Amino acid sequence: MNKYIFTLLLSSFGLACFAQANISPAKPQSKKTAIMGAKLHLGNGKIIENGYLIFDQGKIIGVGDATLVRLSLTDATVIDGNNKHIYPGFIAPITNLGLTEFESVKATLDFTEIGNINTHIRSIIAYNTDSKVPATLRSNGVLMAQITPQGGTMSGSSSVVQLDAWNWEDAAIRTDDAQHLNWPATPKLRGPGGRNPLSSDALQERTQAQINELEQLFTEAKAYVEIEKPAVVNARLAAMNHLFDGKQKLFITVNAQKDIIAAVNFAKKHGVSPVIVGGDEAYLIIPFLKENNIPVIVKQPHALPNSTDDDVNMPYKNAGVLANAGVTVVVSIDGYWQQRNLPFMAGTVAAWGLDKEKALQTITLNTAKVLGIDKTTGSLEIGKDATFFISAGDALDMKTNKVERAFIQGRDINLDNLHKQLDRKFSEKYEAGKK
Known part of the structure; x- marks a missing residue:
């Protein structure tokens, strides 16, 4: 009997969690976007230390070394990537x-x-x-999965x-x-x-x-x-x-x-x-x-x-x-x-x-x-989907992995999740208790 009560309570908790983490999918990309000055990890074994990444309509249309080219970006939204890392979606x-x-x-x-x-x-x-669960994965750069x-x-x-x-x-x-x-x-x-x-x-x-x-x-x-x-x-x-x-x-x-x-x-x-x-x-x-x-x-x-x-x-x-x-x-x-x-x-x-x-x-x-x-994703290459993320540090290191923004097929996705919501909720509670 206790087992069934526990299961019912767990299900109820799950429904409450669902209500807290209501995150809608992002809207399609509406304007050309460029990220300048970031360290690009291309996913094919190569790195560009000071790179640029341009994407439009969900596709990568430009990627390279920012020190070697002069770009006209008057028609694009520009994101400052200095001291940031860009990775293909995991x-x-x-x-x-x-x-x-x-x-x-x-x-x-x-x-x-x-x-x-x-x-x-x-x-x-x-x-x-x-x-x-997927929202918690996105926050660490995992943007795709093989459902098996x-x-x-x-x-x-x-x-x-x-x-x-x-x-x-x-x-x-x-x-x-x-x-x-x-x-x-x-x-x-x-x-x-x-x-x-x-x-x-x-x-x-x-x-x-x-x-x-x-x-x-x-x-x-x-x-x-x-x-x-x-x-x-x-x-x-x-x-x-x-x-x-x-x-x-x-x-x-x-x-x-x-x-x-x-x-x-x-x-x-x-x-x-x-x-x-x-x-x-x-x-x-x-x-x-x-x-x-x-x-x-x-x-x-x-x-x-x-x-x-x-x-x-x-x-x-x-x-x-x-x-x-x-x-x-x-x-x-x-x-x-x-x-x-x-x-x-x-x-x-x-x-x-x-x-x-x-x-x-x-x-x-x-x-x-x-x-x-691999024809559409897996690396930062022209013509592939703009599925990638920006991290403040090394994304393979749990101490420095800090995903600040992520894009799936050019869509700027929401990185909030249930874990972050609960962290904010109880942080506010205990901060209020100190006053």
Whole structure:
């Protein structure tokens, strides 16, 4: 009974929070704007120490070194960028943002479905633009996200959104960018004192049965999409069509080196383009990854090692080891509200062996390339969306990250959020009490 009362109270608190954080999406850009004198972090590994950035109608129309050109800006709004930093909007991959609101309230959880094979599930149509979490992410520079389903063997398709919209149609940058597969992991025997409910042979047999099920699914799906007019519509098979024509990628969550190799070979066999998610042991098979041009989305750099035999600092170093070896690396973090800490994950990667601007790429241009949106975002380049932010300090450092203004497709977005509102509310209360 107490559990249900707690849930009801939490829901009521959530509704009260909603009322406090009523932030409408920004209006379209109405006038050409130029930012002068800022330090530009282009997102492609390059920096312009004293740069200019000009954007109009939501697109970047000028970017360069302010010391080398004379600009006529009589028709533009000019923003002083001296002693400021400009970054491309950060992109959060692999997140259930907007699919869940309160972890303890089941009615707000919409990121998983019943069953193991859910290729027909589209996360985008469940994405809640009224969630109060995205506003907290924007305040740290995270302006886009890949909304991803979870659970089962085939979880469904993800979509990429920008985080300031009225509804999911407005939010969508790219719909159904990838299908998501949780690879059947090779079973591990427990250590001394541990007990396995099944024998080693039984565990191996169960894993192989799951792989055989995937083999059958992909074989049937490939045959199905080649039929011009199927007599019977199969939504699960039809949803896999774009895996085979290259319009979708297959994101495979897998960690052990043996399983990574098996998963990549499986994808190649069926003619689909794989991306490894997790990849705790990817650093052990770097030549294989480079040979097959496989990107790796490193999850949760702030974590414990995968194995008791691993270097205790390996989670911190993993992304740097892979990137310095020539593997395309993306950094992610688990959860939804935790996404506000994404830039600091990249900062950790920079502190453990990766060049600072290359670390920035792991949450900007590299992510855009892996998600298939690099033609319009991910870096500060002419012709791309004006999706970026201005920070008073280093945005990868939690001590200096201070986002002062942010723009999504040229729109000057509101950076207020529930956390800031509560801070003001109680600061005023205690300040009043001192008088």
